Amino acid sequence: MLKFQVFVTEIPPQDEDARVVRAVEAAAGRFAGKVEVDVLPLDGPEAETIGIQASPTVMEGGMALSVGPGLSAGRLKRYIEAQLGSE
Helix, strand or coil: CEEEEEEECCCCCCHHHHHHHHHHHHHHHCCCCCEEEEEEECCCHHHHHHCCCCCCEEEECCEEEEECCCCCHHHHHHHHHHHHHCC
């Protein structure tokens, strides 16, 4: 199971944060039961522990996949396929 964390400025996400959350959820939706998505506030304890200071930030397995609005659902889908193929 892959677990993504999306750190956003506001809950519910707005503007570019919302676009990235939709992209992550769209990509994850293609892998039902194999991918989990948590949307977390940038000012929350999880972000503070990791040291996240910009939004939107997409993390998986302790690694930042994207910082800022540049993540697409297609790119993330390819990442998920590669990770699930290596399990």
